Amino acid sequence: MPELPDVEVFKRYFDATCLDQTIDRVEVKEERLLENTSPQRMRKAPVGKEFESTQRHGKNLFAKLDSNLWLLLHFGMSGFLKYYNNPDEAPDHPRIIFHFSSGYKLAYDNMRMFGKISLLDDVDAYLQDQELGPDALSLGQEDFKEMLSQKRGMIKSALMDQTFIAGLGNIYVDELLFQAGIHPKSQASTLDKETVENLYNNMNAVLQTAINYNVNVDQFPENYLIHRRTLNSACPVCGGKIRKSRVSSRSTYFCENHQQKY
DNA sequence: AGTACCACCTGACGGC
DNA sequence: TGCCGTCAGGTGGTAC
Numbered sequence: 001m002p003e004l005p006d007v008e009v010f011k012r013y014f015d016a017t018c019l020d021q022t023i024d025r026v027e028v029k030e031e032r033l034l035e036n037t038s039p040q041r042m043r044k045a046p047v048g049k050e051f052e053s054t055q056r057h058g059k060n061l062f063a064k065l066d067s068n069l070w071l072l073l074h075f076g077m078s079g080f081l082k083y084y085n086n087p088d089e090a091p092d093h094p095r096i097i098f099h100f101s102s103g104y105k106l107a108y109d110n111m112r113m114f115g116k117i118s119l120l121d122d123v124d125a126y127l128q129d130q131e132l133g134p135d136a137l138s139l140g141q142e143d144f145k146e147m148l149s150q151k152r153g154m155i156k157s158a159l160m161d162q163t164f165i166a167g168l169g170n171i172y173v174d175e176l177l178f179q180a181g182i183h184p185k186s187q188a189s190t191l192d193k194e195t196v197e198n199l200y201n202n203m204n205a206v207l208q209t210a211i212n213y214n215v216n217v218d219q220f221p222e223n224y225l226i227h228r229r230t231l232n233s234a235c236p237v238c239g240g241k242i243r244k245s246r247v248s249s250r251s252t253y254f255c256e257n258h259q260q261k262y
Numbered sequence: 263a264g265t266a267c268c269a270c271c272t273g274a275c276g277g278c
Numbered sequence: 279t280g281c282c283g284t285c286a287g288g289t290g291g292t293a294c
Contacts, residue, residue, distance in 0.1 A: 001286085001287065001288085002288090003288090032271095059288080074288085074289090075288090076271090076287085076288055076289080077271090077286075077287050077288055077289095078271090078272080078273095078286095078287090093272090111271085111272060111273075112270090112271050112272050112273085112286090112287085112288095113270080113271050113272075114270070114271065114287080114288055114289070115288085115289095116289090152263070152264070153263080153264050153265080154264090154265095157264080157265080160288095162288090162289085169287075169288065170286095170287060170288085171287090248265080248266090249265090249266065249267065249268095250287070250288095251285085251286075251287080
C-alpha cells in the first residue's frame with residue numbers, strides 16, 4: 001500500500017543507491033505496466049545515461065535521466081524498489097530492471113500489477129495533466145484550511161482524492177482522522193477552525209513519523225490505529241471499540257467512541 | 263460535483 | 279488436500 005511515506009522512503013533509497021551510475025541495459029519484464037511509452041523506447045532511451053536526481057509528488061516518484069527525460073514510477077498497491085547485485089537477492093515479481101555498469105541492478109517489483117512506469121519529458125506538465133493536487137507534505141496550513149472549507153462531501157473522500165491533495169491513501173487517512181478524533185464520514189466543509197488545524201497538524205505528524213521510522217510499522221507509536229485495524233479491537237487511545245465500515249468503497253476503521261462526527 | 267460500483271490483478275485466508 | 283469465495287487497496291471509468 002505505497003502511500004506518501006512509503007514513496008518518500010523509496011526516493012531516499014533510490015537516492016542512496018542509484019544516482020550517477022551508467023545504465024547499461026533496461027530489462028522490461030512486464031509491458032502492461034508501461035504507459036505512453038513503447039517497450040522499445042523504454043529499453044533504449046535510458047541506456048548510456050545516469051539517474052541524476054529524483055523528485056516525489058504524492059505517490060509518484062520521478063527520476064531524472066536528462067533535462068527533458070524522466071522516469072516515472074507509480075507503485076500501485078504492492079510496488080517497491082530493490083537494489084542488488086547478487087541474483088539471490090532479486091525480488092519475486094520484478095517488472096522492470098535497470099542494469100548498471102557496476103553490475104548492480106535496480107528492480108521495480110510489483111506483484112499485483114497496479115502501478116505505472118513511464119518516460120516523461122516534463123514533470124510539471126505531467127502533474128498538471130493528471131490534475132494532481134498539492135503534495136500533502138508541502139501544503140501550508142492556510143491553504144489546507146481554505147481548500148477544506150470549500151470542499152463538499154465526506155472528509156475521508158476528500159483526503160483520499162489525489163486531485164485534491166496528493167499522497168494520502170486509505171491507511172494513512174484512517175490514521176490521521178483517528179489521531180485527530182474526526183469521524184471519517186464528517187462533512188469536510190463543516191469542520192470548525194480548531195478541528196481543521198488539529199487535522200493539519202496530525203497529517204504532518206503522522207506522515208513525518210512514518211517517514212522517520214522508515215515505514216517500519218512495528219515501530220510506530222503504540223497509540224496508532226495501524227496496529228489495530230481489526231474489527232472490535234480496543235482503541236489504543238480511549239479503550240473504545242474499533243469499528244469497520246465502508247467509506248468511498250474502502251474499508252474504513254475508526255473508533256466509535258472518540259472520533260466525533262461533524 | 264459527489265457517490266456508488268465495477269474492473270484491473272495476485273496472493274492470502276477461511277470455510278467446507 | 280483442494281476448490282471457491284472474499285478480501286486487500288490505488289486508480290480510472292461509468293452511471294446516477
